Amino acid sequence: MSFINYSSREINCKLVYYGPGLCGKTTNLQYIYNKTRPEAKGKMISLATETERTLFFDFLPLSLGEIRGFKTRFHLYTVPGQVFYDASRKLILKGVDGVCFVADSQDARYDANIESLENLRINLQEQGYDLDKLPYVMQYNKRDLPNAMSIEELSAALNPTRVPEFEAVAPNGQGVFDTLKALAKQVLAELRKGT
Amino acid sequence: MNPLNPQLVMYEEEQKQIQAIAERLHQDSRARTILLIDKNGQLVAAAGDSAALDTTSLSSLVAGNVAATGGIAQLLREDEFTAQFHEGKGMSIHMSLVGRRIILVVLFDKNTTQGLVRLRVKKAQEELVPIFELLAKKATTQPSSPFGAEITDQDIDNLFND
Ligand SMILES: Nc1nc2c(ncn2[C@@H]2O[C@H](COP(=O)(O)OP(=O)(O)OP(=O)(O)O)[C@@H](O)[C@H]2O)c(=O)[nH]1
Ligand SMILES: [Mg+2]
Numbered sequence: 001m002s003f004i005n006y007s008s009r010e011i012n013c014k015l016v017y018y019g020p021g022l023c024g025k026t027t028n029l030q031y032i033y034n035k036t037r038p039e040a041k042g043k044m045i046s047l048a049t050e051t052e053r054t055l056f057f058d059f060l061p062l063s064l065g066e067i068r069g070f071k072t073r074f075h076l077y078t079v080p081g082q083v084f085y086d087a088s089r090k091l092i093l094k095g096v097d098g099v100c101f102v103a104d105s106q107d108a109r110y111d112a113n114i115e116s117l118e119n120l121r122i123n124l125q126e127q128g129y130d131l132d133k134l135p136y137v138m139q140y141n142k143r144d145l146p147n148a149m150s151i152e153e154l155s156a157a158l159n160p161t162r163v164p165e166f167e168a169v170a171p172n173g174q175g176v177f178d179t180l181k182a183l184a185k186q187v188l189a190e191l192r193k194g195t
Numbered sequence: 196m197n198p199l200n201p202q203l204v205m206y207e208e209e210q211k212q213i214q215a216i217a218e219r220l221h222q223d224s225r226a227r228t229i230l231l232i233d234k235n236g237q238l239v240a241a242a243g244d245s246a247a248l249d250t251t252s253l254s255s256l257v258a259g260n261v262a263a264t265g266g267i268a269q270l271l272r273e274d275e276f277t278a279q280f281h282e283g284k285g286m287s288i289h290m291s292l293v294g295r296r297i298i299l300v301v302l303f304d305k306n307t308t309q310g311l312v313r314l315r316v317k318k319a320q321e322e323l324v325p326i327f328e329l330l331a332k333k334a335t336t337q338p339s340s341p342f343g344a345e346i347t348d349q350d351i352d353n354l355f356n357d
Contacts, residue, residue, distance in 0.1 A: 001202040001235070002203075003205070003233055003235070003237045003239075004202065004203070004204045004205070004341050005210070006205060006206050006341070007205050007206060007207040007209075007210035007211075008205075011341060012237045014235055014236075042249070042251045043251075045252055047259070056259060059236075059255045059256075061251045061252075061255070064354040064355065065353065067342065067346055067351070067354065068342050068346060068350070070342070072354060075235075075236060087266055088263075091259070095233075095234065095235030095236075177355065180355075181351070181352070181355050184351065184354070185351045188351055189346075191340060191341065191342070192346055
């Protein structure tokens with residue numbers, strides 16, 4: 001959950017990028033890191049295997065500026081997408097304020113997307129969250145690949161509740177900031193409501 | 196909001212009390228640095244030499260470490276490991292839980308001993324627990340929207356403009 005500090009006038013929120021292995025979660029964070037001005041970002045930490053698969057998490061702190069006198073900080077995390085790292089995924093979801101599901105558009109990854117989304121829902125439930133009540137956006141990544149499924153098919157399968165959805169090619173940044181902005185906006189709107 | 200994981204809210208008065216306890220622990224334990232970190236990885240207070248440290252990265256890694264250790268404890272049907280200690284050549288680190296939400300971190304060197312650190316940590320924990328309990332209570336009874344007025348889409352878009 002977000003941390004509101006009235007003493008230092010800061011708001012801290014935790015955003016988590018979720019999705020199947022190799023869908024491009026880490027690539028999203030790397031692009032955001034590379035394109036953010038130095039004063040607005042901290043170090044990016046990647047706890048990864050030797051083959052650059054996420055082992056525990058990636059972490060990127062952004063401090064974007066003020067809203068109504070409050071400094072807003074977003075802590076971006078990715079989970080490890082590989083199926084057998086489920087225990088780690090559960091830990092990363094603790095205290096989440098908003099989720100971005102990164103889907104891999106390739107048809108061969110269709111089942112992996114479905115399975116990962118189901119896994120997200122269950123892991124949130126275990127901690128008392130309901131995905132349908134949480135700030136949540138959908139990203140269809142790898143739009144550049146020839147075997148990408150159509151947006152209509154992906155949307156019908158993965159986004160029945162019609163949350164904001166974005167097409168992306170994470171390595172060149174297409175859709176990356178649009179996705180982040182949409183999620184940040186929902187999280188801040190949620191805060192505006194208060195408890 | 197989620198009842199299992201209530202929002203952490205900090206107010207001026209409690210921040211001052213917490214800061215004073217951290218400063219005193221820093222003195223009494225002869226440690227280098229004291230950090231108080233929320234279990235979600237957000238820094239709540241720091242005392243001692245922290246200017247040269249990347250406290251944001253440290254907070255996230257400490258929280259990840261404590262979360263992983265907590266996960267191990269659950270698998271072993273242990274309630275929770277209440278403290279951990281890592282010894283380095285120059286610097287050592289002692290991490291312990293304050294209530295259910297906060298991690299107290301002490302970084303220390305040869306200028307003190309683990310025994311002294313543990314002793315002083317215990318005292319500080321006893322003082323900190325009721326303050327965080329009060330904060331948790333306040334968070335559930337007081338409205339926590341920090342924005343008095345409506346925030347607009349424009350406000351949010353402005354955040355992302357370089
Ligand atoms: N062609 C193409 N490749 C992509 C795209 N996004 C990511 N990749 C590549 O896919 C591979 C995996 O990307 P990562 O970002 O590491 O995937 P991940 O989701 O973090 O994977 P895990 O850490 O295992 O969960 C890398 O080689 C990326 O360069 C994309 O939009 N198009
Ligand atoms: Mg990754």
